[in-house]
Every structure is written in structure tokens, then in C-alpha cells.
Amino acid sequence: xxxxxxxxxxxxxxxxxxxxxxxxxxxxxxxxxxxxxxxxxxxxxxxxxxxxxxxxxxxxxxxxxxxxxxxxxxxxxxxxxxxxxxxxxxxxxxxxxxxxxxxxxxxxxxxxxxxxxxxxxxxxxxxxxxxxxxxxxxxxxxxxxxxxxxxxxxxxxxxxxxxxxxxxxxx
Numbered sequence: 001x002x003x004x005x006x007x008x009x010x011x012x013x014x015x016x017x018x019x020x021x022x023x024x025x026x027x028x029x030x031x032x033x034x035x036x037x038x039x040x041x042x043x044x045x046x047x048x049x050x051x052x053x054x055x056x057x058x059x060x061x062x063x064x065x066x067x068x069x070x071x072x073x074x075x076x077x078x079x080x081x082x083x084x085x086x087x088x089x090x091x092x093x094x095x096x097x098x099x100x101x102x103x104x105x106x107x108x109x110x111x112x113x114x115x116x117x118x119x120x121x122x123x124x125x126x127x128x129x130x131x132x133x134x135x136x137x138x139x140x141x142x143x144x145x146x147x148x149x150x151x152x153x154x155x156x157x158x159x160x161x162x163x164x165x166x167x168x169x170x171x
Contacts, residue, residue, distance in 0.1 A: 042130050043098045057130075058138075059097035061165060062111030085167060088140035092152065092164045096135040114165070115149030115158045137164070 040057035085091050097112050112118060118135055134146050154163020154171050162171035 057098055058094050059112045060094050062113050085140045087169050091140040092137045093140050094138040114161050
């Protein structure tokens with residue numbers, strides 16, 4: 001069985017070497033912003049490095065944004081249109097998650113289930129050190145705001161957030 005490190009670095013590097021289009025897309029070699037689009041300048045926590053991969057400071061929300069009633073993907077990967085998000089200016093899509101294994105193109109640490117994961121130092125996360133206990137949140141309408149996690153959870157808790165972490169208005 002392959003461990004996280006093997007899959008996250010060596011295997012990806014091998015795949016990228018064999019496929020020039022994939023290598024260019026995943027390493028953003030032609031992007032004017034390059035790696036900086038995945039890296040928060042305030043993230044100074046030490047990272048794992050590999051020759052063709054690099055760490056990222058951001059992760060997507062996971063499991064909290066449920067689709068509207070009746071929404072189906074026909075058996076494919078779950079996703080919704082931005083136009084189906086009831087309150088895009090109050091719905092978080094991506095947020096800070098500084099962690100040792102948060103590597104571009106790898107499955108490890110690609111998501112955040114709740115603010116407790118952001119605040120934790122378990123598993124090598126920088127947690128509250130990044131922005132003095134606050135985190136950057138990218139919302140579905142495209143704006144970014146620096147907030148304390150308590151200001152994002154609505155009527156939920158840090159371990160089971162509601163509010164900006166769900167599609168339900170007013171929770």
C-alpha cells in the first residue's frame with residue numbers, strides 16, 4: 001500500500017515527467033502568477049518540497065456545501081453551478097489551510113471540513129500563527145475577506161459549522 005508521501009510527491013513527479021501537457025497545467029509554468037497563486041505570503045510554516053510539486057496555502061471546503069434539493073449529477077462527481085448558490089457573497093469556497101502535506105496536485109489536505117482543522121496544530125498545521133488567528137476566505141462571488149473562524153460559523157460550532165460554510169441562508 002502506498003503512503004501519502006509516496007503518492008503525493010514521487011508518483012506525481014513521475015506522471016508529470018511523462019505527460020508534458022499535464023506538467024505544464026499542474027506546475028503553471030506558463031502562468032504569469034505561477035506558484036504565487038497557491039501560496040499565501042503570510043504562510044511561513046515549513047513545507048515538504050519535491051522537484052515538480054510545491055506546497056499550497058489554500059484548500060477547498062468539503063462536505064459542508066450540500067447541493068440544493070433535487071440537484072443531481074447523474075452519478076458523476078458532485079458539484080453545482082455558481083448560479084445555483086443562493087447567497088454567493090456569503091458562501092465560502094476556499095480558505096487558508098497551512099499544512100505540511102498540502103501539495104498542489106495531490107489529494108492530501110486538499111479540503112477543509114471545519115474551522116477546527118484550520119486552528120489545529122495537529123499534523124503540522126500552522127493554525128492560528130498565520131494571520132493572528134484569522135484566515136482568508138474566498139467567497140463564491142469572487143471576493144476575499146480576512147475573518148476570525150467564529151465569524152464564519154453562523155449558528156454552528158467550530159467543529160460543525162453552519163453560516164458561511166453551507167448553502168443554507170440564515171443558519
